[in-house]
Amino acid sequence: MTCRYLTYEDRKSIAALYADGVALADIASALGAHLATIYRELARGNTGELDGNGRSGYNAELAQRALQDSIKHRGRKKTANA
Numbered sequence: 103m104t105c106r107y108l109t110y111e112d113r114k115s116i117a118a119l120y121a122d123g124v125a126l127a128d129i130a131s132a133l134g135a136h137l138a139t140i141y142r143e144l145a146r147g148n149t150g151e152l153d154g155n156g157r158s159g160y161n162a163e164l165a166q167r168a169l170q171d172s173i174k175h176r177g178r179k180k181t182a183n184a
Contacts, residue, residue: 108135108143113162116143123155 108116112133119129126144130137147165148158 106135108133108139110162110166113143113147113165116140117147117160117162120144120157120160121153121155 112135115133116129119132120126124132126140127137130140133140143165144158144160146168147160147162149161149164151159153159
């Protein structure tokens with residue numbers, strides 16, 4: 103496994119596999135990502151509802167928007183004196 107960012111296509115793959123009831127470890131293996139990455143991604147794209155399998159819902163677009171918003175806020179915090 104290598105360290106890399108998930109793409110939007112990866113997120114759509116996660117959504118499809120997760121909706122089909124595939125185990126998280128199998129999703130991680132299919133994408134070549136660490137299991138912890140999949141858990142963080144599911145938290146990022148959590149819809150707050152349950153899916154058809156009784157698990158927390160996941161939305162790839164919601165996760166992508168959350169990632170883009172977090173990228174905008176990265177970097178040094180501005181202080182009042184600056």
